[in-house]
Amino acid sequence: MKGRYDDENLKWIPVLILAIFLFPFILKGATSSYKYYLYVLNIAGIYMILTIGLDLLSGFTGLMSLGHAAFLAIGAYSSAILVDQVGIPFELSIFISPVIAGLFGLVIGFPALRIEGMYLGLTTMGFGFIVKRLIIALREWTGGSAGMPVSKATIFGFTINNDWDNYFMIYSFVIISVIIARRIVISKLGRAFMAIRDSEQAAQASGINLAKYKMLSFFISGLFAGFAGVLFAHTSHFISTDHFDILLSIYFIVMVLIGGAGSIYGAVLGTLFIVLMENLFIPLFKDGLAKYIHLEAGDFQAFIFGFIMLLFIIFQPLGLYGMWLKIRIYWKLFPFNPRRRST
Amino acid sequence: MNDVLTGLLQESVSGIALGCIYALIAFGFTLIYRATEVVNFAQGELMMVGAYVNFFFVTQFSGVLGGVNFWVYLFAFAGSIIFAILFGILLDYIINRPLKDEPVFSVIMATISLAIILRSLTAIIAGPISLVPASPFGDNTFNIGSVVISILDISIIIWTIVLMAIFYFFFNKTRWGIAMKATSTDPEAAQLMGIPIKQVYRFVWIFAALVGVIGGVLLAPRMALLDTNISYLGLKAFPAAILGGFGSIPGAVVGGIILGIIETISMGTLSFHFEWVKEINDIIVWIVLIVVLMIRPNGLFGIAKVKRV
Numbered sequence: 251m252k253g254r255y256d257d258e259n260l261k262w263i264p265v266l267i268l269a270i271f272l273f274p275f276i277l278k279g280a281t282s283s284y285k286y287y288l289y290v291l292n293i294a295g296i297y298m299i300l301t302i303g304l305d306l307l308s309g310f311t312g313l314m315s316l317g318h319a320a321f322l323a324i325g326a327y328s329s330a331i332l333v334d335q336v337g338i339p340f341e342l343s344i345f346i347s348p349v350i351a352g353l354f355g356l357v358i359g360f361p362a363l364r365i366e367g368m369y370l371g372l373t374t375m376g377f378g379f380i381v382k383r384l385i386i387a388l389r390e391w392t393g394g395s396a397g398m399p400v401s402k403a404t405i406f407g408f409t410i411n412n413d414w415d416n417y418f419m420i421y422s423f424v425i426i427s428v429i430i431a432r433r434i435v436i437s438k439l440g441r442a443f444m445a446i447r448d449s450e451q452a453a454q455a456s457g458i459n460l461a462k463y464k465m466l467s468f469f470i471s472g473l474f475a476g477f478a479g480v481l482f483a484h485t486s487h488f489i490s491t492d493h494f495d496i497l498l499s500i501y502f503i504v505m506v507l508i509g510g511a512g513s514i515y516g517a518v519l520g521t522l523f524i525v526l527m528e529n530l531f532i533p534l535f536k537d538g539l540a541k542y543i544h545l546e547a548g549d550f551q552a553f554i555f556g557f558i559m560l561l562f563i564i565f566q567p568l569g570l571y572g573m574w575l576k577i578r579i580y581w582k583l584f585p586f587n588p589r590r591r592s593t
Numbered sequence: 594m595n596d597v598l599t600g601l602l603q604e605s606v607s608g609i610a611l612g613c614i615y616a617l618i619a620f621g622f623t624l625i626y627r628a629t630e631v632v633n634f635a636q637g638e639l640m641m642v643g644a645y646v647n648f649f650f651v652t653q654f655s656g657v658l659g660g661v662n663f664w665v666y667l668f669a670f671a672g673s674i675i676f677a678i679l680f681g682i683l684l685d686y687i688i689n690r691p692l693k694d695e696p697v698f699s700v701i702m703a704t705i706s707l708a709i710i711l712r713s714l715t716a717i718i719a720g721p722i723s724l725v726p727a728s729p730f731g732d733n734t735f736n737i738g739s740v741v742i743s744i745l746d747i748s749i750i751i752w753t754i755v756l757m758a759i760f761y762f763f764f765n766k767t768r769w770g771i772a773m774k775a776t777s778t779d780p781e782a783a784q785l786m787g788i789p790i791k792q793v794y795r796f797v798w799i800f801a802a803l804v805g806v807i808g809g810v811l812l813a814p815r816m817a818l819l820d821t822n823i824s825y826l827g828l829k830a831f832p833a834a835i836l837g838g839f840g841s842i843p844g845a846v847v848g849g850i851i852l853g854i855i856e857t858i859s860m861g862t863l864s865f866h867f868e869w870v871k872e873i874n875d876i877i878v879w880i881v882l883i884v885v886l887m888i889r890p891n892g893l894f895g896i897a898k899v900k901r902v
Contacts, residue, residue: 361883364890368632372835373886375828376879383876496828500634504705507698549713556709563706564691567699 270421274414287530288413292485294525295420296478299427301505301517303474306431308503309511310440311467312447313362314371317378318502321472323385323494324351325479330400330489331391340403344480351476352469354381359468363461378499382491397490400483416485423481424518427474431514434470443467447512508562510571519570528555597862602740604861605854610746610815612853613753617808618830619837619845620760621801627777627840628797629689631700637827638711639802642680643809644819645715647673648726666729670810677806681799689794708824716821728814749811756807757846760800764842769796832882838895847893852878 277284304318329347332338338346358377365373385392392398403410403419410419434440442463445453454460483489501524509520532554566573621636650669655661658668688707692700730744764770775783776793784790812826813819833852837844859877863870873880885893 361887365886366890368626368839369835369886369890369892371632372831373883376832376876376883379876379879383873387872500705504702507702511698549716552709552713553717556706556713559706560687560703560710563699563703564687567692567695 267425270425271418274417285413288417290525290529292413292416292420293529294522295417295424296481296485297502297505297525298424298518298521299481300475300478301502301509301521302427302431302514303471303478304502305506305509305511305514305517306434306443306474307467307471308506309513309517310435310447311443311464313464313467314367314503315374315471316371316499316503317358317374317376317381317496318471318475319494319496319498320374320378320381321351321355321475322479322482322498323381323489323491324354324472325476326400326483326489326494327385327392327479328476329480330398330483333484334401335391340484341405344477347480348473348476351479352472355468355470355472355475356465359465362464362468375496375499378494378496382494382496385491393490395491397488397492399488400486402487403484410484413485420481420485423477427477428514428518431474435514439463439466444512504559508559508569510569513571516569516571519574523570527558532558597866599739600862600865601858603742604857606740606742607746608854608857609850610749610853611857612833612850613749614808614812614815614826614849615830615833615853616753616846616849617756617804617811618827619834619849620757620842621804621808622830622834623840623842623845624797624804625801626834628773628794629700630697631704633801634701634704634827635708635711636801636805637824637830638708638715639680639805640809640812640827641821641824642711642715643673643677643806644726644813644823645719645724645809646676646806647810647813648724648819651727661727663729673806673810674803677803678799680806681802682795684802685795685798689798690791693794708827712821712824719821723818723820726813726816726819730814745814749815752807752811753846756804760842769793773797829878832878836882836885836892838892841892841894844892844894852881855881 274284274288277287281287300318300322303321304315307313307315325347328350329340329343332343332346333340358374361373362370386395405419410416435443442453442458445456445458446460446463446467450460482493486493505520505524506517507520508523509518510516528551532551535554536551568576618636618640621639622633625631625633625636647669650672651661651665654665654668654672658665684707688700688703692703728745730748733744734741735744736742762770764774772783772788773793773796775786775788776790780790783793809823812823816823829852830849833849834845835848836852837846837848856874856878859870860874864874870877889895
């Protein structure tokens with residue numbers, strides 16, 4: 251009989267978690283500019299929580315969303331308003347704000363019952379534009395397009411001050427999110443999602459309530475994204491509608507796809523890959539190149555980013571997780587031929 | 594009351610012209626989607642590249658021919674079209690060929706990265722300064738009654754009609770057009786019938802580049818300044834393609850024109866008379882789209898696919 255998590259080697263998980271929490275100390279010892287690296291990693295962590303939720307929606311349920319930055323914005327703004335203007339403690343806002351984003355998820359999930367595929371992608375994109383406009387229109391609370399400052403997070407009297415503290419808070423939540431998402435995937439809920447993705451008709455014939463599970467998928471995805479939004483608001487201390495651009499939504503789906511849709515670790519890896527590439531490797535590469543070529547335009551960074559992505563897709567179309575699976579299967583097959591699990 | 598009517602009429606004409614540009618971009622989406630089921634996120638960028646290339650040719654030719662005249666615009670236009678054809682072939686080689694057996698989403702991602710590349714490359718080459726595009730018709734207008742119509746708008750509308758007529762003829766009457774139709778219906782069956790689908794796909798990309806570039810050439814004089822932000826118009830043409838029904842050619846045209854008119858009227862008369870419309874000016878297109886999709890999930894002209902289990 252197989253265990254629940256039979257597709258992974260559980261004994262490495264505590265090591266991995268320990269490594270995540272020891273990493274800042276190693277970084278601090280290794281380089282003096284560790285604060286910037288931590289900042290980049292924090293952004294990656296926040297986006298990871300969102301892309302895990304997006305993966306549950308797009309990768310597992312097969313519902314395309316091109317408007318996930320809107321959920322991030324809803325989470326961020328509701329937490330900022332709840333904590334700073336209403337006066338609700340941060341510990342409570344962590345629970346309330348994601349639920350608000352989740353409820354918006356239900357709103358957009360409602361048309362998803364009829365609309366499919368690319369049409370749904372565009373509907374969610376429209377939702378993203380509408381939410382952005384709504385935030386600007388509600389300028390008494392949100393500060394309009396000028397943005398608003400947000401207070402620092404305080405958990406049980408302990409104030410989260412800088413990127414160092416943020417790192418531990420964010421990555422604790424990333425680990426919790428991964429665990430929850432993995433539990434969802436292996437539960438009845440996750441199996442229902444995957445059944446809907448593979449064939450709606452077959453799923454319906456097997457007694458899965460399409461309306462209920464599609465709405466639920468949007469709700470859960472909204473929860474994750476809203477939660478990421480709460481963290482975003484209270485760690486960046488300033489939010490404006492420019493932070494939740496439509497291009498960000500497209501980047502999110504790219505992160506999920508580049509990691510490999512339909513795998514939680516894939517979403518995490520893809521997010522880490524894109525964020526690190528955009529914020530660390532490409533600036534380094536650009537600085538290295540600037541010695542030889544005279545460059546002024548700031549767009550050069552975007553150019554390299556697009557170019558690397560294009561090359562990556564052409565040579566590795568199945569994403570990072572697909573690449574990892576290939577390597578793993580190769581090593582498994584290496585001496586003999588063990589049973590091969592279909593994924 | 595008469596003023597309002599005049600304003601509405603005037604805005605409608607200008608809206609139709611804007612809608613024609615949307616229709617051209619949406620048409621590019623539709624072409625590629627029909628043939629390969631790929632959503633080309635770089636269509637707006639193709640349009641931007643077209644606008645820039647045309648601008649470049651106009652400056653170059655006016656230097657050679659001494660001053661800006663009719664021939665300069667004609668040569669520049671011809672040059673842009675030749676560029677578009679070459680560019681389409683290039684796109685086929687770098688996007689379509691390497692990814693032909695991969696899942697559709699990989700190709701979609703490739704078009705997203707292509708969009709990033711094109712936008713940044715144009716910004717690098719053209720520099721950070723916004724250019725001021727010239728129009729062959731200047732600011733000339735003519736009047737019908739009290740309605741003032743710009744000649745530029747009329748020329749855009751006429752060009753779009755001519756292009757659509759050519760494409761209609763091509764798709765329905767010529768050998769290659771019918772081969773394209775067959776390929777988009779069922780690639781495997783088409784291949785079995787002896788249709789060289791590789792060439793067909795190349796043609797599809799060439800056409801997409803062509804409509805994109807022509808859209809850019811037509812649009813540029815309408816804008817006061819030419820910068821890389823006009824590629825975001827591609828995002829606005831998405832609802833046009835979706836509204837008409839993705840993959841439907843008349844749908845793309847009708848969707849584009851409807852959205853163009855709605856946008857112009859809402860920015861003009863409606864904003865003038867109702868204060869609150871100003872708040873929703875730039876999202877009214879999306880609201881219309883969502884409402885339409887709630888009623889007709891496959892767009893106005895789309896046909897629901899019958900699914901087999």
